[in-house]
Amino acid sequence: MNRLFFLTLAAKSLLNRRLTAALTVLSIALAVTLFLGVEKIRMGAKESFDNTISGTDLIVGARSGSLNLLLYSVFRLGDPTNNVTWESYRAFAERPDVAWTVPLSLGDSHKGYRVIGTAPAYFEHYKYGRRQDLTFAEGQPFEKLFETVLGAEVAAKLGYRIGDEITLSHGIGSTSFANHEDKPFRVVGILAPTGTPVDKSVHVSLEAIEAIHLGWQSGARTPLAKMFTKERVEAMKLQPDQITAFLVGLTSRAAALRYQRDVMTYRREPLQAVIPGVALAQLWQVVGVAETALTAIAAFVVFTGLLGMLTAILTSLNERRREMAILRSAGARPWMVFALLMSEAALLAFCGALLGIAAVYLGFAAGAPFIEAQLGIFVGGLYPGLYDLLVLGAVTGAALVLGAVPAFRAYRNSLADGLTIRL
Template sequence: MIFRLAFGSLLARSLTVTMTILAIALSVMLFVGVEKVRTGAKASFSDTISGTDLIVGARSGSVQLLLYSVFRIGNATNNLTWESYQDIAARDDVDWIVPISLGDSHRQFRVMGTTTEFFDRYKYRSEQSLTVQDGAIMNDLFDATIGADVAETLGYSIGDPIVVAHGLASFAEHEDQPFRVSGILAKTGTPVDRTVIVSLEAIEAIHVDWQSGAQIPGQSTPADVIREMDLHPQAVTAALVGVKSRLKVFGLQRAINEYPQEPLLAILPGVALQELWQIVGIAETALIAVSGMVIVTAMIGMMATIFSSLSERRREMAIFRAMGARPRVILSLLVLEAALMAALGALLGLVLLYLGLWITQPLIDSAFGLWLPIDAPSMREFWVLVGVVGAGVIVSMFPAIRAYRLSLADGMMVRI
């Protein structure tokens, strides 16, 4: 009986009720959407590099090594000598190793020297490999493979020339040894998108006529002569390492950290990524707090709507009382109406969210490299929905108690 009365009352006030349900739905969609984005961003962040067991560089801090080797942020305190790199590569427990050389830039994008094996070994988002969207991976000394963001921002296409600058914020450029865009990588949502990738030998080649950070005056070695030189590097910035057995990871890490020839550091990428997320992840708390305040605002709005409707419904309440309805029936009616509005708003918000995810998921992935999975609501999200309904019941108690106290004589009074 009371359910039928509640439905009838809601239908009688359809416009106001619809607006209230829509406000709750939008707030729920925002809150759960922020939760989806948060978990998706954290997963994408953790999957920036996968399939790599260790990252090796000069001894510093684990977060610093991760920042400059993976995210291209900052600089190394020192380099890893080529002799030490070869010693590590020759170990029986090392399955593969890929060198990385950093230091130069191109119009604020980092230039990275490496080998073609990097394109096979670097994995992201649960073992996905890099793919070439246009052209091919560099196969000449002065070829460059660029990330998707580099190509889009600078408007580059296959065959365009690239002049590398010496250092990160330097006006000195290697104009005598320009590169050519040989390939453009597909969007990954990782720092690779913002990287110009060349060979290790190319990094050595453009510095043949340079000394102490400046070009030797009057010296310019022809490209044909440079191609005949021994361009093996003297040092690299870092190295990505894969082991033959995961059981040997910690043993190899300890051996590298205790390497007697020079101070080195080997880090587990997953552990370092978690440390870095703890530093930058405070933003997620702010997002949750803001979206939570939106839900609180919607609940207060619903309470205000119920309060404002009481003046219009005083005669209705009085008639119920005159027909023998107990005061608790009036209270239960208003609470049930609020619970129904909150439940309908929560369900509608969830439907709108998943509809939005279904439409925007490929667009967000291609534009930002952020993968938002469309999966069933987690227990955290489920309890958010339950909490919304519970909050609706709680805020409705205040106007319900007031209606409970309305007297029959006051309700039947005719005001002029």
């Protein structure tokens, strides 16, 4: 008897117990769906983290720790401990080994979204993913003092269009009582979605950040603020006194360590420079514990589903003793009965795992736009790959191992025991 015979016989046997078999397949399918779903989200989140910024050699800011600098300058999380003076920025930006720099100024917000003061070079040199450029869904970069460019999520969630006016708030809270309502900004551009914190940012010029804070002191408007009307500041030549951080692109990647050393040993003020890739790796190590825990829980759920399959087969053994005896009386050897039970376990697990894999890919194909829009996680690879085949093989193999328990019990049942069942 070949393997196909046992699989055919196992399939017919399962069809006779179709309800129990269907529930077992469904439980395994749900377990595999959860496991693969968690794995896909984990890999997508890691890739989204890694792809948040690319093509930038160094990030420079006040000395506070590499993770903190990365979080507030790239992910718009947390607050800087200090700022970088404009003189220090110019000193490092004008070095011969620097190809470009992008200054960043943080501290204001708009309805809970961070405001980023920057330069036009931001739209030219900031890259994400695999060195993808920022593109405009509508409009263009800001050119005038009170113009702004919105991230995709800001525009979509708040319903802004080109030409709308917005008011910035002092501080980064979702609710602020210190607003710059006397100097509204006009929306001139909306960026295409990137799946990064850029989507949640409001971009204005560095000069605009200076303009809205003229006459302010310690986060509050002073009586002098009335003197700095919108028309008056538009005629002024503004230059920032300090910025939060700046991104650096070097003429040669080999110069990164030398540049970093010079920043760290700078005597005029305490600064630090971090390599984005290194800082991102450190950040992922911090959240790695949660990642491992999620994977372990998902794997345990798969194991629980297989235990349910084992329980179903073991429970049905007593009812199937006469069936086994008839097979023996028809000439089946004990090892054939063993193989039949093993084939049933493998078939149940294979069908469940296959159904679970299909459910994962169908679910992500339908829900990928929502996941990208709401979580900023790009779910790539919407086609089964080697990893899915490994999961399919692992689940089927584990089912074979567990199926050996009921198979061995059936193997030990004698022909006489099967024909003399006591009710």
